[in-house]
Amino acid sequence: MKLFLDWSAYQDAGMGDAYADIPRTGGDFAKAVAVCIGSRACEQAGKGVMCPSFRISGSPGLSTGGRVKLLKAALNGEFGSAPFEHDELAEAMDLCVSCKGCKRECENEVDMALIKAEFLAQRFSTAGIPLRNRLFAAVPKLLARFPRLSRLMIRWRNRHRMLAQCGDRLLGISAEVKLPEPVGQPFNAASVRDKLKHDTGMPEVVLFVDTFNRHFNPTVAEAAVSVLTAAGYRVHLLDEDEHAGAAKRPLCCGRTYFANGMIDEARQEAHRLLQALTPHLEADRWIIGLEPSCMLSLRDEYLCMGLGEQARQLAAKVLLLEEFIAREQTAKRWTLAFNALGKQKLLIHGHCHQKAVGATKAMRKVLKLIPELDSRQIESSCCGMAGQFGLESEHAGFSREMAEQGLYPALRAEPDAAVVANGFSCRQQILNGGHAKPLHIAEILYAALGR
Numbered sequence: 001m002k003l004f005l006d007w008s009a010y011q012d013a014g015m016g017d018a019y020a021d022i023p024r025t026g027g028d029f030a031k032a033v034a035v036c037i038g039s040r041a042c043e044q045a046g047k048g049v050m051c052p053s054f055r056i057s058g059s060p061g062l063s064t065g066g067r068v069k070l071l072k073a074a075l076n077g078e079f080g081s082a083p084f085e086h087d088e089l090a091e092a093m094d095l096c097v098s099c100k101g102c103k104r105e106c107e108n109e110v111d112m113a114l115i116k117a118e119f120l121a122q123r124f125s126t127a128g129i130p131l132r133n134r135l136f137a138a139v140p141k142l143l144a145r146f147p148r149l150s151r152l153m154i155r156w157r158n159r160h161r162m163l164a165q166c167g168d169r170l171l172g173i174s175a176e177v178k179l180p181e182p183v184g185q186p187f188n189a190a191s192v193r194d195k196l197k198h199d200t201g202m203p204e205v206v207l208f209v210d211t212f213n214r215h216f217n218p219t220v221a222e223a224a225v226s227v228l229t230a231a232g233y234r235v236h237l238l239d240e241d242e243h244a245g246a247a248k249r250p251l252c253c254g255r256t257y258f259a260n261g262m263i264d265e266a267r268q269e270a271h272r273l274l275q276a277l278t279p280h281l282e283a284d285r286w287i288i289g290l291e292p293s294c295m296l297s298l299r300d301e302y303l304c305m306g307l308g309e310q311a312r313q314l315a316a317k318v319l320l321l322e323e324f325i326a327r328e329q330t331a332k333r334w335t336l337a338f339n340a341l342g343k344q345k346l347l348i349h350g351h352c353h354q355k356a357v358g359a360t361k362a363m364r365k366v367l368k369l370i371p372e373l374d375s376r377q378i379e380s381s382c383c384g385m386a387g388q389f390g391l392e393s394e395h396a397g398f399s400r401e402m403a404e405q406g407l408y409p410a411l412r413a414e415p416d417a418a419v420v421a422n423g424f425s426c427r428q429q430i431l432n433g434g435h436a437k438p439l440h441i442a443e444i445l446y447a448a449l450g451r
Contacts, residue, residue: 003028050381051102056398100355131171173392227445290321296320296357344374408435420440
């Protein structure tokens with residue numbers, strides 16, 4: 001079986017030590033699947049993230065352990081010559097939202113999100129890639145090449161029921177869910193050049209502006225630049241791919257391709273990004289980002305894509321904005337003071353991938369730098385949007401049920417509280433639930449700058 005991901009890297013990272021009942025085929029991929037020891041920790045309610053689909057269904061087959069059993073059967077040859085198209089396995093994997101909760105909360109760190117990417121790649125290699133997956137995967141390219149057209153099409157679709165219903169029937173994009181709308185003017189590095197400090201004696205960092213903040217929330221990137229420069233850092237902005245000639249377009253981590261099982265395309269995007277980051281890595285600069293799913297891909301998925309030693313170097317230098325500030329504060333290098341925002345209540349919703357690496361602690365720590373701010377974290381599993389999952393016709397209902405497990409009730413209980421959610425998908429899910437617009441932590445810190 002041809003493998004699309006480098007599963008030896010998965011084991012090298014220390015996640016493949018307990019191989020009970022290893023399937024007969026599949027090599028390193030099979031060993032990664034077999035890490036599960038059947039403790040059924042994934043079949044639980046209460047605090048934690050895993051496993052969202054089990055939490056709303058109560059079906060053991062939709063837990064991490066249930067998926068592992070089906071995958072073992074497939075790799076053992078029990079599902080015939082096309083094991084990845086087996087109906088029961090396909091349904092179980094289809095309802096995995098790739099939250100990575102299992103990677104943190106499972107005793108043996110089963111990474112079902114990574115396994116799902118391999119599963120999709122295997123399945124699509126024989127069955128072909130559906131149009132909807134191709135479309136969602138290509139969003140970064142479409143936004144870069146056709147920004148005005150993309151914006152108009154989404155606006156029309158959101159405002160005209162008939163167009164939404166056509167998209168539902170033809171593409172399987174739910175007419176009941178609003179799509180996020182790109183802004184008229186995406187983030188442009190030139191617009192913040194005057195804020196950047198050029199004194200060579202200043203500490204230097206790199207800010208990577210991802211596709212989603214670039215095209216949907218440019219004020220987040222602008223706020224991050226303002227906060228970092230106000231704190232005295234010299235900020236380098238990752239701009240367009242300078243090696244692409246006339247075909248220049250913004251750099252992208254490849255996450256949308258990866259999540260849709262298009263590993264080769266994801267690898268191409270990763271190579272572009274690594275090439276652009278090479279001089280910064282050589283200069284030992286921190287790479288700071290804003291979108292959890294994108295930045296944590298650089299620390300995690302990149303290690304399993306056959307990108308070589310450079311990927312390991314990058315993983316060691318990547319931090320989310322709040323992680324960087326928390327690190328600098330601990331090291332006594334962060335001297336910027338923030339102003340009070342009044343007696344404001346703030347609810348913190350952590351992105352699943354943030355929770356998987358423990359990065360929500362950094363959010364709480366950094367928000368404590370703002371005087372008088374009364375903040376607390378929402379105890380919830382996945383918000384349910386999970387990238388494109390909550391936009392898909394057959395999954396929109398599941399998505400809302402997941403939000404009702406913790407997120408929506410918490411928001412309804414304190415309707416006057418402000419909300420911070422760093423994940424782009426999370427913010428869209430909150431808006432689609434009829435709640436007030438959530439903010440990124442960069443926007444809150446910017447509002448508290450002493451000016």
